[in-house]
Amino acid sequence: MMTPMAMPPETVSRDGVTLRLEELVEPRPPIDVPALRYRIEVAGQAVGELRVRLGDTEDLQRHFGQIGYEVYPAFRGHGHATTACRLGLAVMHDLGYGEIWITCNPDNKASRRVCEKVGGVLAETVDIPAGHVMYQHGIRQKCRYRVSV
Template sequence: MVELKEYNILDDGEIDVILYKKSNGDALKDFSPEYKFHILLHESDIVIGHINFRLGDTEKILKYIGHIGYGIDEQYRGNKYAAKACKIIRKVAKEHGMEKVIITCNPDNYASRKTCETIGARFIEVVDIPETSDVYSLNETQKCRYEWEL
């Protein structure tokens, strides 16, 4: 079992990443251990998005949902906050002994693809999500896979 750590405020001087939930996961339900963070404007209480970090190398993580997932509220997009949050979360990944992570996104999510390129993640491929997967939906039938060496 993975030992989840405690994190206070992680920041880069422009945004803060604050842990609000962690989960040990549930192997029987194919849920991996995970950290969930809010992204805030630096030294404020204004939440502008979220970033999640999942541990483990299950097929679900490696092919469909990735180790890192993020979202920025619409009015704050265009400022590279997702890329900045990924760079902050790199510390968490390294503290868990990871040398690389997978990030996935929908093929038509150009902003997320740009985030992956901005942080230096390498495009691997586009994969089809099996209809039998709990990740599959009418809006999510494929994923772009990126590998980010830390």
């Protein structure tokens, strides 16, 4: 868990990928925990976004995940999500987390590979409850990956 003295880094880089802190997102529904929104850059160009969610709620662990990422379609297939996710895990480690959860849709094979490449272990696939916001958006299941940071 993030300690009061811990400050997130504004930039972190690895293997040609940089995360640049864009915003500290205040808690708001449906996730209700603060988050760090990073821009994923390669050679100075934005190729996606990564969110580090600063909490440890059951809903984060089971449904949303504590790290969320998106690589824009034109930049997929180059390992940027994997590298960005590794950088996000390093941020979480530095903020005091020892273990986190990343979730993805069961049919998203690329995201499942990212979870596995960063050391995630598939714990289970869970059904989304009918009243949950994800269910309302057509999402019925999530794969839950446990990652040691």
